[in-house]
Amino acid sequence: MSINYSGQIPNNVNLADDRRLQRALEAWQPGFLQWWSEMGPESFQGCDVYLRTATSTDAQGWATFGYVKMPDYRWGIFLADPEPDRRIPFGQHKGEPVWREVPGEHRGVLRRLIVTQGDTEPASVEQQRHLGRTCPSLYDLRNLFQVNVEEGRHLWAMVYLLHAYFGRDGREEAEALLRRRSGNADNPRILGAFNEKTPDWLSYFMFTHFTDRDGKYQLASLAESGFDPLARTCRFMLTEEAHHLFVGESGVSRVVGRTCQLMKEHNTDRVGEHGGIDLTIIQKYINFHYSVSLDLFGSELSTNAANYYTAGLKGRFKETDRDDDHQLTQSGYAVWKPDHGVIVQTDRPALIALNETLRDSYIADCERALARWNKVIREAGISFELKLPHRGFRRSIGEFAGVNVTPDGQIVTDEEWQRRTADWMPTRADREFVASLMKPTTAPGQFASWIAPPARGINHQALDFEYVTALPAN
Numbered sequence: 001m002s003i004n005y006s007g008q009i010p011n012n013v014n015l016a017d018d019r020r021l022q023r024a025l026e027a028w029q030p031g032f033l034q035w036w037s038e039m040g041p042e043s044f045q046g047c048d049v050y051l052r053t054a055t056s057t058d059a060q061g062w063a064t065f066g067y068v069k070m071p072d073y074r075w076g077i078f079l080a081d082p083e084p085d086r087r088i089p090f091g092q093h094k095g096e097p098v099w100r101e102v103p104g105e106h107r108g109v110l111r112r113l114i115v116t117q118g119d120t121e122p123a124s125v126e127q128q129r130h131l132g133r134t135c136p137s138l139y140d141l142r143n144l145f146q147v148n149v150e151e152g153r154h155l156w157a158m159v160y161l162l163h164a165y166f167g168r169d170g171r172e173e174a175e176a177l178l179r180r181r182s183g184n185a186d187n188p189r190i191l192g193a194f195n196e197k198t199p200d201w202l203s204y205f206m207f208t209h210f211t212d213r214d215g216k217y218q219l220a221s222l223a224e225s226g227f228d229p230l231a232r233t234c235r236f237m238l239t240e241e242a243h244h245l246f247v248g249e250s251g252v253s254r255v256v257g258r259t260c261q262l263m264k265e266h267n268t269d270r271v272g273e274h275g276g277i278d279l280t281i282i283q284k285y286i287n288f289h290y291s292v293s294l295d296l297f298g299s300e301l302s303t304n305a306a307n308y309y310t311a312g313l314k315g316r317f318k319e320t321d322r323d324d325d326h327q328l329t330q331s332g333y334a335v336w337k338p339d340h341g342v343i344v345q346t347d348r349p350a351l352i353a354l355n356e357t358l359r360d361s362y363i364a365d366c367e368r369a370l371a372r373w374n375k376v377i378r379e380a381g382i383s384f385e386l387k388l389p390h391r392g393f394r395r396s397i398g399e400f401a402g403v404n405v406t407p408d409g410q411i412v413t414d415e416e417w418q419r420r421t422a423d424w425m426p427t428r429a430d431r432e433f434v435a436s437l438m439k440p441t442t443a444p445g446q447f448a449s450w451i452a453p454p455a456r457g458i459n460h461q462a463l464d465f466e467y468v469t470a471l472p473a474n
C-alpha cells in the first residue's frame with residue numbers, strides 16, 4: 001500500500017478521511033517535534049544525513065535513500081497491508097475474525113501494552129542522544145541517526161493507535177509519552193533497561209543487539225494480536241527493527257574483528273595500548289547488556305501473560321508457525337528456577353510460562369548471533385570463546401531475583417559474588433578505558449582504532465561515502 005506524503009502527516013491509513021483523528025494527531029505533532037529538538041541527537045540537527053525513508057510498505061517501496069536533515073524527516077503512520085479474512089490465531093477466540101476495534105473488556109490491558117511498548121521508543125533516543133559526538137565513523141554516525149529517527153517513528157506508530165482507538169485516555173497517554181525522560185528520577189521511562197545510560201559506542205552496539213532484540217520479540221508477539229490494527233502496526237515496525245539489530249550485531253562483530261587483528265599484529269591479549277578493546281572487556285559488556293535485557297521479558301511465571309494470551313491480545317513468537325493447539329490449556333512448559341542452592345528445571349502450565357517461552361525464543365536468537373562472533377575469533381586463529389551468561393545471572397525480576405548466580409550457572413554466597421563481580425561485570429576502570437577510546441572519527445572512509453570497517457556500505461555506497469555532511473564545527 002503506498003504512502004500519502006502530501007499531508008502534514010505521511011500515512012497509509014487514509015488519515016484525510018478521518019478529520020477528527022487527523023486534527024488530534026496534528027495537535028500532538030508540535031509536541032513531538034519539540035521533544036525531538038530537546039531530546040533527539042545532540043548538536044547534529046542541522047546536518048544532512050543519508051537516511052532511508054518508507055514510500056510504501058511493500059518490499060520495493062519501504063526503503064528509499066536520500067539526504068535529509070533529521071528534524072525534516074517525514075515521520076508518519078505506516079501499517080502493513082491487511083490480510084484478507086485474517087482470524088485470531090490463538091487463545092479462547094481462536095478462529096474468530098480479528099477485531100478491527102478494541103474489544104471493550106480488554107481496553108485497559110491493550111492500552112497498557114501499547115503504552116509500555118511506545119515508551120521504549122523515545123527512551124532509546126534519549127539514551128543515545130550524546131553518542132554522535134564520539135562516533136567511530138560517518139558510516140556509524142549515519143546508522144545511529146537512522147535508528148534514532150525510526151525509534152521516533154515507532155513512537156508515532158503507538159501514538160496513532162492510542163489516538164485512533166482509545167479516545168481521551170489514549171490522548172492523555174500520548175502526551176505522557178512525551179513527558180517521561182530516560183533516567184529521570186521524578187518521571188522515568190517505564191522499564192528499567194530504558195533508564196540505564198548508553199555512555200559509549202560499545203554500549204550502544206550491545207544495546208541495539210540485546211535490547212532492541214527484546215523489542216523484536218515483543219513486537220513479534222504483538223504482531224500476532226487479535227486486535228488487527230496493533231498486529232499490522234507491529235508488522236511494519238519489525239521491518240525497520242531488523243536494521244537496528246543489524247547495527248548491533250555487526251557493530252559488536254566489527255569490534256571483535258578489530259581486537260583479533262590487533263592481538264595478532266602485536267602478539268598479545270592486551271590490546272588496550274594499541275587502541276583496541278580486550279575480548280575480556282567485550283565479554284563483560286555482553287554479561288551486562290544480556291542480563292538487563294533478559295529482565296525485560298518479565299517473571300517466568302505470570303498470570304498477566306496467561307490472560308493476554310487467552311484473551312487473544314499477545315501471542316508467542318511465530319505463533320502461527322507452531323504446531324500445537326494454540327490454546328495451551330492442557331500443556332506444560334519447562335521453567336528453570338533456583339531450588340536449595342542449585343538450579344533445577346520444573347514443569348509448569350504452559351499458559352503461565354509464556355514470558356519464559358518468549359525469553360527462550362530470544363535466548364536461542366542470541367546464541368545464533370554469538371556463534372557468528374565466535375566464528376570471527378576462530379577464523380583469526382585465536383583461542384577464546386565469548387559466552388552468554390546463565391539466564392539467572394544478575395537478574396532482578398522473576399525466579400532468580402536476588403539470587404547470586406554466576407555466569408556459568410552456579411549459586412554462590414554474597415561474599416563470593418562480591419569478590420568476583422569485577423571478573424564478570426564492567427568495572428569503573430573498564431568503562432573509563434572504553435570511554436577514553438571514544439574520539440570522534442569523521443573523515444570519510446576512516447574508522448576509529450577500536451573497530452573494523454564494515455564489509456560494505458549502506459545502499460551500495462562506498463565506505464568513504466559522505467553519509468553525513470555539514471557536520472557542526474567542534
Ligand SMILES: [Fe+2]
Nearest residue numbers: 121151154215
Ligand atoms: Fe523501535
Ligand SMILES: [Fe+2]
Nearest residue numbers: 212215241244
Ligand atoms: Fe529499535
